[in-house]
Amino acid sequence: MSTELPSQKRDKVTTQTVVDMKRHGEKISMLTAYDFTMAGIVDGAGVDVILVGDSASNVMAGHETTVPMTLNQMIYHTQCVVRGVERALVIADLPFMSYQVTTKEALKSAGRMMKEAGAHAVKLEGGEPISNTVKRIVDAGIPVMGHLGLTPQSIYKFGTYKVRAKDEQEADQLLKDAKILEEAGVFSIVLEKIPSDLAKRVTESLSVPTIGIGAGPHCDGQVLVLHDMLGLNKDFSPRFLRRYEDLHNSMDSAIKHYIDDVKTGDFPNENEQYK
Numbered sequence: 001m002s003t004e005l006p007s008q009k010r011d012k013v014t015t016q017t018v019v020d021m022k023r024h025g026e027k028i029s030m031l032t033a034y035d036f037t038m039a040g041i042v043d044g045a046g047v048d049v050i051l052v053g054d055s056a057s058n059v060m061a062g063h064e065t066t067v068p069m070t071l072n073q074m075i076y077h078t079q080c081v082v083r084g085v086e087r088a089l090v091i092a093d094l095p096f097m098s099y100q101v102t103t104k105e106a107l108k109s110a111g112r113m114m115k116e117a118g119a120h121a122v123k124l125e126g127g128e129p130i131s132n133t134v135k136r137i138v139d140a141g142i143p144v145m146g147h148l149g150l151t152p153q154s155i156y157k158f159g160t161y162k163v164r165a166k167d168e169q170e171a172d173q174l175l176k177d178a179k180i181l182e183e184a185g186v187f188s189i190v191l192e193k194i195p196s197d198l199a200k201r202v203t204e205s206l207s208v209p210t211i212g213i214g215a216g217p218h219c220d221g222q223v224l225v226l227h228d229m230l231g232l233n234k235d236f237s238p239r240f241l242r243r244y245e246d247l248h249n250s251m252d253s254a255i256k257h258y259i260d261d262v263k264t265g266d267f268p269n270e271n272e273q274y275k
């Protein structure tokens, strides 16, 4: 019998693969990407899941929140990412107000994300209030990832990005929401900025995998925003973020070097021109 872990097959990662990874106790790695070049690097390095997050609103467009992102903008980013990916599962965030008004509109939004953008699955924020919508999308053959805890599209309802579900009543509600989403058919749930103990309880009570961001070590997988973990984002330092590179500094010094070479006439040299 093979002792190969589910993700070690070089086959494309599917929603079934990530569910199998939970059953085998293999952790799931997920990162964001918003464009072709970055997606190719992230996929080539072997990440299991790529999220085209609506954090593109912050990271790509320079907005303060994810609220302004449109469905057409998310479709564009997802098209770019899909062209750069060979193996990873590509999940796209449905942006604010593309799925909350009616179930019919939600299904259309999810359908466009699959047909026009080539996403393999969509992610929606929220629990019980969107469970019928989730069920309808899943019934249409579109895999759905849930997202509970800190749900940035609702920032104006909560007013802060502080840790969520710290009191018992909110914790019980989150646990209930997770069960309801599982029953509605999600293949996985993101847990954002909640206490580790609660994330552990949720993870143990579900058969579908949890993917944490600021939700501790007991989740079945972890996700970070690519630009944050590469150190491109100087002014975002929540405690859950680990920086694996300081690309801001690397880019800054490379660019300064180039400017200097242009000013001094060092660039272009003898070999960098046509005769």
Ligand SMILES: Nc1nc(=O)c2c([nH]1)NC[C@@H]1CN(c3ccc(C(=O)N[C@@H](CCC(=O)O)C(=O)O)cc3)CN21
Binding pocket: 054, 055, 058, 059, 066, 150, 152, 160, 161, 162, 163, 193, 224, 225, 227, 228, 233, 236, 237, 238, 239
């Ligand atoms: N660049 C980026 N990274 C992300 O992780 C991310 C986005 N953008 N945009 C969409 C959401 C918003 N997310 C957030 C936003 C803020 C905090 C946060 O911890 N902010 C403050 C603390 C705020 C408070 O305590 O009131 C911090 O410490 O930076 C965490 C996740 C996660 N997502």
Ligand SMILES: CC(C)C(=O)C(=O)O
Binding pocket: 032, 051, 052, 053, 054, 055, 056, 093, 190, 192, 213, 223, 224, 225
């Ligand atoms: C932080 C992750 C989970 C996300 O939703 C995003 O990048 O938009």
Ligand SMILES: [Mg+2]
Binding pocket: 053, 054, 055, 066, 093
């Ligand atoms: Mg998001």
